[in-house]
Amino acid sequence: MTTLWQACLASPPYSIYTYEAPADLPKLMEGQRVLVPLGRSVRVAFLIEKTDTTPENIELKSIIWPLEKEPLLNENHFNLYRNIGTRQMQPLGKVLENVVPKRFRSAKVSFKVADRSFPARLKAMDIVRLSVEKRMELVDIYDQGRMNVSLPASIEKEDYVSLTCDPPWPVRPNAARQLQILEYIYENGPREKGFLKNIMGDWTAGVIKKLHSDSLVKVGAAPEEERNPSEKCSVTSAQWDFVPSRQQEKAIEELNSALDTGKSAVKLLHGITGSGKTLVYMTAARKCMEQGRSVILLVPEIALAYGLWNSLCPLFPDTRKYLYHGYQTPVRKEAIFRTLAEDGKPALIVGTRSALFLPVRNPGLIIIDEEHDESYKQEERLPYQAKEVAYVLSRMTDSLLVLGSATPDIKTFYAGSQGAFDVISMGKRVGKSVLPKVKVIDTSSIKDPEKPFAPETEARLKEVVEKGEQAVIMLNRRGFSPLIYCTDCEEPFKCPHCNVSMTYHKARERVICHYCGNAYPFPLPCSTCGGSNLLPLGGGTERLEEQVAKALPPDTRILRMDRDSTRRQEKLDEILKSFAKGNAQVLVGTQMLSKGHNFPGVTLVVVAEGDLGLNLPDYRSAERTFQLLVQVSGRAGRGDKPGEVLIQTRNPDNPIWGAVTSADYKTFFEKEIEKRRRFRYPPFTKLTLIRISHPLGWEGENLCPPFFNIIKDAAKEAGIMAMGPVPAPLSQLKGRKRFNCLLKSDDWMKTRKLYAEIVRRSPDKKQIRITMDLDPVNML
């Protein structure tokens, strides 16, 4: 008997199509992966449900064969994916493409058949051509488990361009295009041919061919990820010898009783830096697994996942545990995904936001550590907010969601204070350590760019170094100098694709665009007037490192931690370990420093420019600055000795400093929430950023102003407050002109409808890109 199935393609065109399932097929189930014919190709699709309606005027095709016996996706996760699709107005297939590991979406499979009457290997098209009798035979073989799916080891496209040697490269010095490609790859790592063509122009193909024939580059499969250190844990002690403090005990009790109810709940764990949140998580995790349910523990970054993994492994010696993040090898991702899909035994999963999509059978506890962190929001491809996804999952699975932070998201804390969920406070540090003293230092009178520190700061730094203690200096700006100024034409040197000032990186003798990654060798002539008097202005971490070395005794050891010095994961570990061991007295770095790392020897934290980021055109700039400064302050005095924090600012009158110096979240919250209420910003409105862009120098540019008027009218009609469209703060990025339109609405559904309307009325669907960013984190 033939049945009909709705199947969702996990690759373009992402449609949900109807396929026939004739009787000569194994048993099919919802959530299962199958091979289906599409046009003249074969694809992977996910079965959604049986149906009995036939679409009109379409000759239905038949499902070829299932790819596994047990469905890969359980109902909960299928619904979770649908939910994300609905929120983001994306088809389910698009969601699947982004959440299911690549190897589950590739149709390049063959079937190994252990039966004499068949060839040893069958491809999809071979199965299609079998007779009905033969296929019935094959069904039996399949049911007996004698038919297995196999994928080639690599399913990657083989068009990645990578370097074969380091600079200097033996090319003619004026072969500008060859050098541009070499330098770009040196700077940003191997790239696809098509990508290079997109950002540089149509000439790349020929130049790559030339470089390839000179064997300066190779073209092949994507390189093995470097960010994949061993997941083996060296420590094996199985003891659980931690004694909770009173406040930890209270927090644990509260989480335990929430776990005991077996119902969905949210708890915000508001614990100051150093109050021992991690051990609270671990105790709750143990309890949850004793109840036979799985735990998902999320952290914002891969480096933190590895750190947590190492400290948690010895505490859970006999537990099924998995480390999961987006930079693991495809084979490993596939293995973890499948294991969790097939085996419902309780497991402990540590990972980054993508771990939420693992088809864990029976989650009981989802923990989001540092819940204020912006990395929980994915911005590219399929945008989503991991906190929201976790909430939906916890509701669907009756599990407990724990949000932890010393500086919660204003929105989260507001919801808690309104009674949407419980807030558990931990206001004391564990052990002997106390919160550091924080002092604001006025640097408005310092005019000399060679002097990054006020006299007091410099004196304290020297003192700390002399005493053999450690200091951390944060400057949230990487590179040597963020501005290169031409003294002839008095223009800053800008990236031609992005129209933002390029940053000078001294050690690498390059100017680099921090937004698109484009790099040029330095020195170079001014792009405006051709003059050769380009002057680097202002300072980043690279220059600060030099300046610190000059200011402190010559034998002081200084380390630097930023995206440039930690290009490889091992480098980051190296720097962290080396500093923790006391091999250096000073650590200079960007906001990377503030994230969760434990430096027990640090007694002084200096923030070189506390104002950075405070004046960005973004309603969250104060919140972000507060969170960053409190978090980095929390790095001080974690050991036995008390800590001190010095924050330099050119605006000492800004009211934010009062809250930062006392690390008083509540005061900051009260002020900030008032501001948000007054100016109608989240959580008092549903904010959405519509981004509109078109290629630079596009001749249809004049279609935009009337289109923007249409948008304004449509918003008015929908009863949504719209600001713009206006040119975005970064008005030009990666070769596209950009416009932003900010929507304030009382209903997400209304906003989605308006977005759909805007997309529908776009005058040029090809050239104009329109994206919807619900509750934007980045307004630039």
Place this chain on the structure above:
DNA sequence: AGCACGCCGACT
């Protein structure tokens, strides 16, 4: 995504 078709330039 894959695979067709169709259009251009560069070789046997």
Place this chain on the structure above:
DNA sequence: GTCGGCGTGCTC
């Protein structure tokens, strides 16, 4: 003349 590059369009 054909081979092969890639732009465009379609897929139950």
